Amino acid sequence: MKGQIKLAQKQNATAQQLLDSVVEGMKEKKAKNIVVLDMLNLKSAPADYFVICHGESDKQVEAIARSVDEVVKKNTGEDALHIEGQDNAEWILLDYFNVVVHVFQQEKRNFFDIEGLWGDARIQNIED
DSSP: OTTOOOOOTTOOHHHHHHHHHHHHHHHHTTOEEEEEEEOTTOTTOSSSEEEEEEESSHHHHHHHHHHHHHHHHHHHOOOOSEEEOTTTOSEEEEEOSSEEEEEEEHHHHHHHOHHHHTTTSEEEEOOO
């Protein structure tokens, strides 16, 4: 299916729906360079999946994070367990336990290089 994230076979529809909802929320606010890191096979991973994107300003980062939160709530009924970084909106993290969402400003994304840190994860780039 075009636009749907391919999960490892052992994941259920809820994880698929959560990931799809996160990506939908990101796309609604024109997030840049959306990637999913599948970390199911990594022993020390803090979550099953990271979903990462960036915006071009603090306002866009805020809008993307808000959109993700709203779309996930609407589609799945899930609330983020924890949200960090809203004060300066350089890097907002939304924690859905097995899925962790990272919304960066591009400069901070480049600096922290989450994709590089978890280079052993399976990386899937999402088309705009």
